[in-house]
Amino acid sequence: AQTVTQSQPEMSVQEAETVTLSCTYDTSESDYYLFWYKQPPSRQMILVIRQEAYKQQNATENRFSVNFQKAAKSFSLKISDSQLGDAAMYFCAYRSAEEPGGNEKLTFGTGTRLTIIP
């Protein structure tokens, strides 16, 4: 079974600075997907960024980028120019590529609560 580990329960960063959230995972599969989801306080969880394991290029979405190290099974999220609206719980998640078509069965980490300091 796959596991996802987020070793930082809480992180804080000064507004406009850069912060990196860590995520490691364990799997015996070679093809899979990795995700970062964000849940702002009292709001819905939304997808921040997605990485396909067979792609070597790190995914980026505006101020959000990942450092995907497949051999090390590491998938960290970098947030540049942090903004107050980035304050949220961030969850790292894994999905096997072998799931039957349409099954978004995700394995999540325990989350990292990110605080932005004005």
Added chain:
Amino acid sequence: EAGVTQFPSHSVIEKGQTVTLRCDPISGHDNLYWYRRVMGKEIKFLLHFVKESKQDESGMPNNRFLAERTGGTYSTLKVQPAELEDSGVYFCASSQLRDGQWKGPLHFGNGTRLTVT
């Protein structure tokens, strides 16, 4: 477009009582998922519907939990009888059905916070 809606947002019940959680997915989303987060722990998959059929219920903890999706629209998750360890946040998510193609992310609801005392 309306998002995934969950009701109630909070529920406090006593051990041994029954609670029913409801999820309305985004219109047109055939995939519907239930996940649960116990305090301080990871979010865990419970089950997956495709339309009205249970595709994968491998995450359901025990037979006190019953999920239904009659007519392939909204879904309910009933816990009967509730135990203390059932406390947590129950998330519902939906997505479009795909045939091996990425068709967008999971859309999550706000969750239902269940407290069993």
